[in-house]
Amino acid sequence: ETGVTQTPRHLVMGMTNKKSLKCEQHLGHNAMYWYKQSAKKPLELMFVYSLEERVENNSVPSRFSPECPNSSHLFLHLHTLQPEDSALYLCASSQDLPGAGVNQPQHFGDGTRLSIL
Amino acid sequence: DQQVKQNSPSLSVQEGRISILNCDYTNSMFDYFLWYKKYPAEGPTFLISISSIKDKNEDGRFTVFLNKSAKHLSLHIVPSQPGDSAVYFCAASASPGTYKYIFGTGTRLKVLA
Numbered sequence: 001e002t003g004v005t006q007t008p009r010h011l012v013m014g015m016t017n018k019k020s021l022k023c024e025q026h027l028g029h030n031a032m033y034w035y036k037q038s039a040k041k042p043l044e045l046m047f048v049y050s051l052e053e054r055v056e057n058n059s060v061p062s063r064f065s066p067e068c069p070n071s072s073h074l075f076l077h078l079h080t081l082q083p084e085d086s087a088l089y090l091c092a093s094s095q096d097l098p099g100a101g102v103n104q105p106q107h108f109g110d111g112t113r114l115s116i117l
Numbered sequence: 118d119q120q121v122k123q124n125s126p127s128l129s130v131q132e133g134r135i136s137i138l139n140c141d142y143t144n145s146m147f148d149y150f151l152w153y154k155k156y157p158a159e160g161p162t163f164l165i166s167i168s169s170i171k172d173k174n175e176d177g178r179f180t181v182f183l184n185k186s187a188k189h190l191s192l193h194i195v196p197s198q199p200g201d202s203a204v205y206f207c208a209a210s211a212s213p214g215t216y217k218y219i220f221g222t223g224t225r226l227k228v229l230a
Contacts, residue, residue: 004160006160040222041222042119042121042206042219042220042221042222042223043161043206043208043220045217045218048217056217058217090160090161092160098149098210098212098217098218103149103166103168103210105151105153105163105166106163106218107163108153108160108161108162109160110158110159110160111159111160
């Protein structure tokens with residue numbers, strides 16, 4: 001039990017579908033993140049939110065749209081994805097942003113394995 | 118350009134012996150380093166960290182060493198146990214003003230019983 005819950009765990013979708021990934025953290029953290037992990041590549045930061053405000057959009061295509069309605073919930077809305085978007089999508093949270101004066105680790109969810117047909 | 122590199126994709130160690138996982142970085146602004154462990158079908162789990170003001174941090178069987186002049190850190194696990202078999206990622210961040218942890222590609226450790 002990591003305190004960060006992601007749903008669904010697995011998702012198969014066609015390129016024209018619209019779906020959403022959900023992340024919920026029960027740790028009282030202020031910062032939340034979306035990462036993409038492709039095979040044999042490092043974790044790739046996609047989006048960062050701090051206190052529900054987006055602070056980083058790491059050159060992610062617009063077919064990925066994040067939403068942070070409150071500090072406990074983070075969504076990733078998916079629309080007209082491409083086969084190369086098939087990957088493991090990980091959500092993470094931390095007490096505050098890195099560099100906020102206190103060093104702290106991120107806590108990860110178990111990820112959503114996304115397959116684009 | 119990869120700022121955090123784990124050059125060994127895999128490592129096998131006998132149970133009871135020491136496991137040493139290595140990580141190199143290129144950005145001299147990094148001042149906080151972390152190790153994560155990942156089992157299949159689970160997210161990464163935080164293991165241990167070190168600030169750049171230290172050169173060693175120990176937590177039970179796990180010790181992280183930081184060599185700033187060589188831009189190198191290592192994770193020592195002793196004694197290694199079969200349950201330690203997992204993928205280990207190192208990560209680094211720089212402060213102030215950045216929001217990123219930069220991750221390596223991971224090293225798969227297999228501890229043989």
